Amino acid sequence: MLLILNVIYVLVAIAMIALILMQRGAGAQAGSGFGAGASATVFGSRGASNFLTKSTKWLAIVFFGISLFMAWYATHGGKPKAASEQDLGVMSQTATPKKNEVPKAPVVPTAPAAQPIPQATPQSGSQTAPAAAPAAPAATPEKQPAPQGG
Template sequence: MIITAIKIICIILAIILIVLVILQQGKGSDLGSAFGGGSSNSMFGAVGPSNFLGKLTAFIAFLFLVLNLAQAVLLKNANTETLFTEEEIQEATNVVEIPIE
């Protein structure tokens, strides 16, 4: 149940991360300037969107990585099972000596 929730959150964070990277202002003409990223100072303040979007992108990336690591640990613990019982291991390790003629 929790693994499914983490998977859904990771997918949403990945989509948000892609959008944030695309919207960031680059050196040339990019998609961020098409949405007003180059001249819009009212939403992000006087500094512009690069500082705010950079910090937000780093935070979302951090959350994405932490959730993926947690998901890996949870999946490892959920899929760990004993393949052999102790008795089967004892039987397999008993070596039968065959006399050489």
């Protein structure tokens, strides 16, 4: 049924477009003084405008009637009468608790545990500085030779 209704809907829309484009605008009266009025005598002097306006009016009524029916059918006619969880969409995921049922706490994602930063380890075959430098020998005052006069 909807396929037939869609075909009729498209045909009415095309017919309405054609009838609207065939009509003369309000400014066409001014052109008749310069010889352009002779082309409008196909349907008679006033017969064309009456026929085209009445046809356009009835096609517009049919067009809007079909539009309203299809909108009503899309919201009411295509669904089952009883409400179901499918009608709720996203809201069906959060069901309301029953009278004696204790609601569960929502699951909150936690951040992963912090990983320790690995310490830099020397690569194999490379030399490393010793842990503690050996103690320097005790410094003894040495006698400096006196500068010779000069």
